Amino acid sequence: MGPAGDVVAVIVTPVQSLLVRIHRGALAIWTTYVDWKSVRSENVLLRAESERLKLQALQVEETRQENARLRRLLALRERLPLSTLVGEVVGREAGGWVRMLTVNRGRASGIPRQAPVIVPEGLVGRVVQVRSGASVIQLLSDPASTVGATVQRTRTPGLVDGDAGGMVRLKFMARDGARVAPGDLVVTSGLGNLFPKGLPIGRVVRIEDKGSALFHFAVLVPAVDFDRVEEVLLVTGQTTQDVAGLFNPDG
C-alpha cells in the first residue's frame, strides 16, 4: 500500500476502533441484561426450591419424631405382659369441664369400655365411650376421673382424682404413718382389676395438710404430658403382675 493507503488508514482506524468499542459496549449491555434476566428467573426458581426443601425438611423431622414415638410405644408394647392396641389421637377436649381424648380405635377393633390407656411414661386414663370407629378416653386430670393408687416407696394407698384446674391429687391418705414426701412416685394400686398394678401416675409435688382433717392429700405432677400425647396403647388384656418396672415415668 502506498501513501494513499496510509491516509485512509489514519482516517478509518479511529472510526473502526470507535465502532468496535460501541459494539463491545452494546454487547456487554446485552449480555448483562440477559444475565440479569436469567438470574432473576433463576432466583425465583431457587426460592421455590428453597421453600420446597424447607417443607421437605419439616416433613422429614415430623416423620423422624413420629418414628421415635412409635418405636418407644412398640418397645413398651413388646415388654408388657398384656395385649394392647395402638391408637392415634384424633381429637381433644380440654376446656376444664371435661378432659378427654378421642382415638381412632373403636368397637370394630374390639376396644372394651373402661380399658386403661397408657404411653411409655405411664397412665393416660381410661376409655369411657366406645363408638364404631373411635373411642373417647377420660384423662386422669378430668374432674370426674378417679383411680385407685399407691405411693410406690411407702405403699400408702389413696385415690387419685382430677380437678377442674387440670391438677391431679392423691386423696384419702391416712394422716399417720403415710411418710409420703415430694418426689415419691404414685402408681396404680391394681385393686378392682380395672388397671394393672404399677402403672405410673405421677410424682408428688407437695403434701397439703388440712390440719384437723382425717386425711390429707398430695398434689401430683402427672407422669404423662396430656397435651402432647399423640399415640397411645389401649390395654385390652389383664395381668396380675406389677408392671411398674416396665415404664419410664421421667420420660
Next chain:
Amino acid sequence: MTFGSGLAQWSVVPSLSVAGVTPDLPLILTVLLALRRGPETGCVVGFVAGLLQDTAGGGLLGIQALTKALAGFGMGLLVGRLWVASPLIQVPGLVLLTVAEGLVRYCLLQLFHFPASLGELIVRVILPQALYNGFLGAACVLVTAVAPAWRKRVWS
C-alpha cells in the same frame, strides 16, 4: 359455619390454650349470630353447636345443647330491647353470657353428681374462659366491622 366451629373447637382450639384455658368458639358464634339474626336463629345455632360439642367432647349428651340454645335465644331476645349493636355492649355481653352459661351448665351437671366444686370451676374454668371469649369476640367484632370497608376498597 356451626359445624366448622364445632370441628375447630375439637381440633384447633386445644392448641390455642393459654395456661390451660381454651375459648368456646361455638358459643362465640352462637352469640354473634343471635345478635344479627334474632332469637330463633340463635337458639337453633346454639342447640346444634352444643349438641356437636356434647357428641365430640364425650360429656353428657344434651347439656351444652340446652345451655347454648338458651344462650342463643336469650341473646337474640335482647336485640331490639337493648342497644346491642355497639361492640361496647357485645363484648361484655359475651363475657357475662359465658359466665351465665357456665352457671346453668353447672346446675344441670349437679343433677348428675358432677364432682367439681362451683368455686373451683368459677375461678379456674368459667371466668378465665369468659375473658378469653371476650377477647376473641372483640377480635371477631373488629374483623366484621372492618371487613366491609376493606372489601369495598379492594373492589373499587
